[in-house]
Structure formats: C-alpha cells, structure tokens
Amino acid sequence: MKILGTLWLACLCALPLAAAAQGYPNKVVRIIEPAGPGSAVDVFARKLGEGLSTRWGQSVVIDNKPGGNSAIGAREAARAAPDGYTLFHANINNSLNDLLLNDACCRLNEALLPVTLLTATPLVMVVNPGLGVKTLKEYLELAKRDPQALTFASGGTGSVTQLVGTKLNMATGLKIQEVPYKAIGAEMPDLLAGHVKTGYLAPVVVAQQIKAGKLVALGVAGNRRIPILPDVPTLAEAGLPGVEASGWNGLFVPAGTPKEIIQRLQADIAGVMETPAFKADARELGYELGGASAEEFSAYIKSEVSKWGGVIRDAKLKAQ
Structure with missing residues (x-):
C-alpha cells in the first residue's frame, strides 16, 4: 500500500508538468543573447525568434546581455525560473568558460540544460x-x-x-x-x-x-568541405588530420525545466529550421544547421569540452 501511495503521489506531481507542457507557451518567451545587437549570433537568434513567434502565436523577445565572454548572460539565465519562458542562446565561449573559470554557477549540461544545437560553423x-x-x-x-x-x-x-x-x-x-x-x-x-x-x-x-x-x-577545420568554399580542402585532406574547430551555438534552459517543455522546444525549433529560408541561409553563409535532440546536443558539448580541455591542460593555458 505504501508503494501504491508513492506511485499515486508521483502521478499527481507529474500532472502539472504535463499540463504545463501541453499549454506551453501561453505568454512571452525571452531568449537571453550573450552577444551584442547586430552580431551574427544575435541576427540568427532574432530570425529564430520570429519563426517561433509565428509558430506559437506568442511573442519571443531577444534580451541582449553581452560581456564576460558570454558569462554575464549565462549567469542571468541560470538564475531564471525553470518554466521554459527564459531561454539562453549559448555559444562555444560558454563551454570554454566552463573549462577555464570552473564556475559552477552556469555550467552547460548542469546549471543550464541543452535543448538543441542551432548552428555549427567550421573555421x-x-x-x-x-x-x-x-x-x-x-x-x-x-x-x-x-x-x-x-x-x-x-x-x-x-x-x-x-x-x-x-x-x-x-x-x-x-x-x-x-x-x-x-x-x-x-x-x-x-x-x-x-x-x-x-x-x-x-x-x-x-x-x-x-x-x-x-x-x-x-x-x-571541419570534417567535410563546405558549399560556400567548395574548392578548399579540409585540413585533414590537406595533410593535417585531427585539427578541427567550429564555432557553435545552441539553446539552453535553466536546470529544473520540465523534460516535456524541453522536448516541445526542441521539436518546434527543429521545425522552424527546416524551412527553406533557414536552409538557404546555411548554404549561403557556410554553416551547418542543428535541430537534433537534447541528448545528442549534450553529448556534443561533452565531446567539445573533452577535446579543448586536453589542449588547455597540455598547453597550460590559464584564464586572464
């Protein structure tokens, strides 16, 4: 009976989460952008926000919080309510901050949970x-x-x-x-x-x-050639395998955000990025579109932290 009571209580607790996800979003959604207005990532965030706003019938606002190598915006996002109404547009700088600063306030995959990769651009x-x-x-x-x-x-x-x-x-x-x-x-x-x-x-x-x-x-510095520069080989093709580097960005939510809301966000973002306009921009500007699951994005972040963590450690690089 005690086990049944525990299960019944767990089901009751899950009901508000499912209901919240089903009715989500029903008010303005804020995306914290750690770069300044007019930057490439800011422009992308605004275009994505417009697509989500049309899809949801709700306003999506971009809130620029530049500074601290993207750390200022990360701290504010990590402190926000975990209800899906504050999103964080993180970039590779945030994962590198995690390696160099070791600040638990806003670590990716911990204080900030991944929703989906947006773009990756090989250098x-x-x-x-x-x-x-x-x-x-x-x-x-x-x-x-x-x-x-x-x-x-x-x-x-x-x-x-x-x-x-x-x-x-x-x-x-x-x-x-x-x-x-x-x-x-x-x-x-x-x-x-x-x-x-x-x-x-x-x-x-x-x-x-x-x-x-x-x-x-x-x-x-990627694993394949890119359409914008089709005649330029990869570094591996040119004789230097294992040297790959991309600038990437993606959306995150504060830890504690219901899984159902994260899944809804990922599906809707992927849907927006499947449109012809987004695909055309990716070809023209030389980046790859994401949209995969939160689990896949989480694994990608871990691989980036492992790769660059080794370089930072071996080269004895320190934050300044």
Whole structure:
C-alpha cells in the first residue's frame, strides 16, 4: 500500500508538468543573447525568434546581455525560473568558460540544460598572400624553415581561435607565435595588411576576400568541405588530420525545466529550421544547421569540452 501511495503521489506531481507542457507557451518567451545587437549570433537568434513567434502565436523577445565572454548572460539565465519562458542562446565561449573559470554557477549540461544545437560553423585557416604559400604543406615547410616568419591571430585566452592555433602547433611540433586580439574577427584589418600572417575565421567572413585573392585559404577545420568554399580542402585532406574547430551555438534552459517543455522546444525549433529560408541561409553563409535532440546536443558539448580541455591542460593555458 505504501508503494501504491508513492506511485499515486508521483502521478499527481507529474500532472502539472504535463499540463504545463501541453499549454506551453501561453505568454512571452525571452531568449537571453550573450552577444551584442547586430552580431551574427544575435541576427540568427532574432530570425529564430520570429519563426517561433509565428509558430506559437506568442511573442519571443531577444534580451541582449553581452560581456564576460558570454558569462554575464549565462549567469542571468541560470538564475531564471525553470518554466521554459527564459531561454539562453549559448555559444562555444560558454563551454570554454566552463573549462577555464570552473564556475559552477552556469555550467552547460548542469546549471543550464541543452535543448538543441542551432548552428555549427567550421573555421577556415587563411593566410596573407604575401607569405607566398598556396597550400598547407607549403605553409608547414615555411614554418619549419623560418619559424619567425609566421604568426597566428587569436581572440585571446580561451577563444576557439587560440585553441585551434595551439592545437596546430602541438600536432606539428611547431611554435608559431600567437597574436591575441580583443575579439574573434578583430584581426581582419591586420590580416589583410600582412601584420599578422594566419587567421582562423568563419567562412562568411573570409569567402569574398579569398575569391578576390586578398587571402589564401589553406583548409577548412571541419570534417567535410563546405558549399560556400567548395574548392578548399579540409585540413585533414590537406595533410593535417585531427585539427578541427567550429564555432557553435545552441539553446539552453535553466536546470529544473520540465523534460516535456524541453522536448516541445526542441521539436518546434527543429521545425522552424527546416524551412527553406533557414536552409538557404546555411548554404549561403557556410554553416551547418542543428535541430537534433537534447541528448545528442549534450553529448556534443561533452565531446567539445573533452577535446579543448586536453589542449588547455597540455598547453597550460590559464584564464586572464
């Protein structure tokens, strides 16, 4: 009888959760965006918000909370009520923060639970044409012959651009010097002028410069070629396997959010991203669309933390 009573109580407790998911959403949904207005991820969040608003018949607002390498927005999201009405648009910086800062307040997969991956964008390794190299093989030969001739740009400590440049050094035994900038992409003027020799940037940022001959692409740091740059090999094809790096972003909710609401969110987001407009943007801008289950996204985050955690540990990188 005691067991039956416990089961009956559990069923009663589950009823409000199921009802909440069934009627969800019935008021404004807020997406906390840790980047500033007008940034690429902000633009994507606003487009997604419009699609969800149309699907739900409810307003979706984007609340920009930039700063702290995306940590400020993460902290606010983690403190929000776990009812599905506050979502967090996290990016790769948040997982790297978890590695470098070890702050329990807003760890992904713990304080913030995954809903679904939105996009993943493999970085493109580019060099200034003044180096006179056309392939990764020629670049590595130059680095061995004249190590002082090369530098690579990064977005500073803990940025994915620092980590991929460091991983290349570790994989090849080279010591190409890092030149840190305040943000990813801030190096473009110096890269074009030849003040820094190597960059790792999103395809949409460098595609036109490559086509105009202002930059030379040596490889895509992904597991396949990308439509926006079909003639550029992957780094593995170019002779350097195991060096992959993507900028990614996805949606999260505070821990304690009912599973039924997470599943509803994932299904609706995937539905919005299946539309022709989203698919066309992905082809044109060189990123891959997500939409998979929360469990798959969680596993992906774990794999990213494991991969970059090894680089941070072996290179003895510290937060600044």
